[in-house]
Amino acid sequence: xxxxxxxxxxxxxxxxxxxxxxxxxxxxxxxxxxxxxxxxxxxxxxxxxxxxxxxxxxxxxxxxxxxxxxxxxxxxxxxxxxxxxxxxxxxxxxxxxxxxxxxxxxxxxxxxxxxxxxxxxxxxxxxxxxxxxxxxxxxxxxxxxxxxxxxxxxxxxxxxxxxxxxxxxxxxxxxxxxxxxxxxxxxxxxxxxxxxxxxxxxxxxxxxxxxxxxxxxxxxxxxxxxxxxxxxxxxxxxxxxxxxxxxxxxxxxxxxxxxxxxxxxxxxxxxxxxxxxxxxxxxxxxxxxxxxxxxxxxxxxxxxxxxxxxxxxxxxxxxxxxxxxxxxxxxxxxxxxxxxxxxxxxxxxx
Ligand SMILES: Cc1cc2nc3c(=O)[nH]c(=O)nc-3n(C[C@H](O)[C@H](O)[C@H](O)COP(=O)(O)O)c2cc1C
Numbered sequence: 001x002x003x004x005x006x007x008x009x010x011x012x013x014x015x016x017x018x019x020x021x022x023x024x025x026x027x028x029x030x031x032x033x034x035x036x037x038x039x040x041x042x043x044x045x046x047x048x049x050x051x052x053x054x055x056x057x058x059x060x061x062x063x064x065x066x067x068x069x070x071x072x073x074x075x076x077x078x079x080x081x082x083x084x085x086x087x088x089x090x091x092x093x094x095x096x097x098x099x100x101x102x103x104x105x106x107x108x109x110x111x112x113x114x115x116x117x118x119x120x121x122x123x124x125x126x127x128x129x130x131x132x133x134x135x136x137x138x139x140x141x142x143x144x145x146x147x148x149x150x151x152x153x154x155x156x157x158x159x160x161x162x163x164x165x166x167x168x169x170x171x172x173x174x175x176x177x178x179x180x181x182x183x184x185x186x187x188x189x190x191x192x193x194x195x196x197x198x199x200x201x202x203x204x205x206x207x208x209x210x211x212x213x214x215x216x217x218x219x220x221x222x223x224x225x226x227x228x229x230x231x232x233x234x235x236x237x238x239x240x241x242x243x244x245x246x247x248x249x250x251x252x253x254x255x256x257x258x259x260x261x262x263x264x265x266x267x268x269x270x271x272x273x274x275x276x277x278x279x280x281x282x283x284x285x286x287x288x289x290x291x292x293x294x295x296x297x298x299x300x301x302x303x304x305x306x307x308x309x310x311x312x313x314x315x316x317x318x319x320x321x322x323x324x325x326x327x328x329x330x331x332x333x334x335x336x337x338x339x340x341x342x343x344x345x346x347x348x349x350x
Contacts, residue, residue: 016214018255019043021238022075030289032069037268038248041256044072048102051078051087063094073098079115081132088133103145106180106190117180120149123161127168134169142172147200148179155200172212174236175201202231243295265296276320286320302331
């Protein structure tokens, strides 16, 4: 049994041990498909989809995903319990492994809809929503939230929030370890300016040892992830995973004890280009998908030229396989030139 002082780290089999964060406009189905070429085990989250968009909009567009994306969680934005329950049912019917409620987004648009981070001020409403979702589905219902809103800095606020939602049946909490300032900061600033306070999240785990507590915010290196896993059950990584995707190639082995799917970046690129070809065959433009993979060679010589070729507007009418050839040549050329002139291969790695 975990004690107050020493929570037991979650076994490697926990679905929440490591995840890639929901990121609007970034973690779409193409992005998640790409991430699956790098890690099989890491849990992937969709972008936030509002209950309104799901109930009144184009459901296949919002819900369709590739089978390879499992395990995959749908994140909902909304606050009306009946709507949340209806959307949770949709999530389950479409085959998602989890449904997650966003209580952390600070954008003004979201505040006008009275959901996202401002829901932290309404724990009873969140509890009703969570209960309605749990009554409607068998898949796990989880909540992603902040440690506070505006200038509320006390631990008690987040503890009471978690306690209230846990009473409604939620067992998994993903905690972005900074406040959301609902006025005066853009969403981007709200991911950078309010200070990170990991200790509060660790304290949550100590106080609620039976709950699954996942920490999020500002975590970059594998060592930082491993360190956090000494205190909490799971780590969610957002921007670092997106910008430096190759890092994920080591995650299955290090954090789950199973071999990962990727032997080399070239092998990942090859599989990815095959996927892009299928995107084209289904009548969609490949650059929409490719934008998520532009960081693949980051840290290696030639990365910048490779990225430039793949983002060159003039090449967008070509087949992905043709662009791949040009990109590989440009990368080799630039990497070769660098070593021939004695400039280190990392010089152009930005
Ligand atoms: C472009 C972008 C879009 C985001 N969209 C969402 C979202 O839809 N839902 C959500 O809960 N968080 C969203 N976030 C916040 C992330 O999930 C995460 O909490 C935040 O980036 C902190 O983690 P990190 O420092 O590892 O990136 C977004 C972040 C970024 C960078």
